Amino acid sequence: MGPFELISLPYASDALEPVISGETLSFHYGKHLQAYVNGLNAALPGSGLEGYRLEDIVMKSEGALRNHAGQTLNHNLYFTQFRTPGEGNKPVGNIAEAIVQQFGNYESFQKTFVDAGVSLFGSGWVWLSSDTDGKIHITQETNAANPVQRGLRPLLTFDVWEHAYYLDYQNRRADHLNALWQIVDWNVVNGRFEASWNL
Ligand SMILES: [Fe+2]
Numbered sequence: 318m319g320p321f322e323l324i325s326l327p328y329a330s331d332a333l334e335p336v337i338s339g340e341t342l343s344f345h346y347g348k349h350l351q352a353y354v355n356g357l358n359a360a361l362p363g364s365g366l367e368g369y370r371l372e373d374i375v376m377k378s379e380g381a382l383r384n385h386a387g388q389t390l391n392h393n394l395y396f397t398q399f400r401t402p403g404e405g406n407k408p409v410g411n412i413a414e415a416i417v418q419q420f421g422n423y424e425s426f427q428k429t430f431v432d433a434g435v436s437l438f439g440s441g442w443v444w445l446s447s448d449t450d451g452k453i454h455i456t457q458e459t460n461a462a463n464p465v466q467r468g469l470r471p472l473l474t475f476d477v478w479e480h481a482y483y484l485d486y487q488n489r490r491a492d493h494l495n496a497l498w499q500i501v502d503w504n505v506v507n508g509r510f511e512a513s514w515n516l
Contacts, residue, residue: 319358320367323351324393332401336496341484349480350392356385372465387461391442395474400502410507412472415453431494433457434477443494445473445506447513470513473506 326346331339357374360382361367366374371393374386407423408416420426433455434443441459446469448454453472456464464471475494482493 319355319361321354321357321361321371321389323354324396326396328399328401333399333500334402336402336500337399338485341482344484345476345481346392346396350389350396353385353388353392356381357389360385372463375463376465384461387463390463390465391461391474391476394471395442395476398473398502398505399500402499406499406501407503408507409503410511412453412503412507412510415447415451415510419453427495427498430455430475431491434475434494435491437477440478443475443477444469444471446471447510451514453510470509472509472513473501 323346326342330342330346333342337345360380361374364374364378364382366377366382369377371386371390375383375390378386407413413423416423416426420429430443430445434457437443437457437459439459441457441462444454444456444458444464446454446456446464446467448469454464454469456467456469458464475497477490477494482490486493
């Protein structure tokens with residue numbers, strides 16, 4: 318046991334099917350994320366960053382500690398942004414307005430976001446984040462990187478490491494990313510967007 322613990326999932330392990338299978342979820346959450354949390358707890362002692370928030374550890378560390386802290390933060394945000402698949406799932410609230418203002422419409426935003434995920438070479442993450450002016454940004458981050466390292470507030474992310482989709486979609490990364498829109502919990506994403514204004 319260490320200072321960081323595996324987060325609890327806000328849904329059952331098969332709740333995201335058929336978009337993400339229970340088998341993928343059990344490996345991704347129970348094995349991969351658990352290993353990142355264990356690695357974070359193993360690398361933290363003696364780093365001088367004990368007691369810091371996870372976001373601050375990601376910004377201030379390097380090497381194995383930064384990789385494990387980054388992957389823990391990334392997956393914590395990833396796994397808590399989903400809900401059971403819904404017909405016509407769409408953005409809500411202020412984030413919906415920001416998407417229309419900056420991307421013209423939701424479909425244009427979806428295409429830009431998925432294209433960024435598909436074109437990311439190797440392992441990494443595609444992110445929607447906000448800046449201190451309330452503008453939103455789509456960025457590609459490789460390996461364990463997180464937008465907090467650019468001074469941005471992370472709102473929504475799609476994991477494009479193969480472990481996130483290979484059991485269900487094999488090499489069809491675009492199909493996987495397009496399917497994820499069915500399970501994005503936009504109340505969570507909008508809540509992160511609005512909370513970012515008070516930081
Ligand atoms: Fe992952």
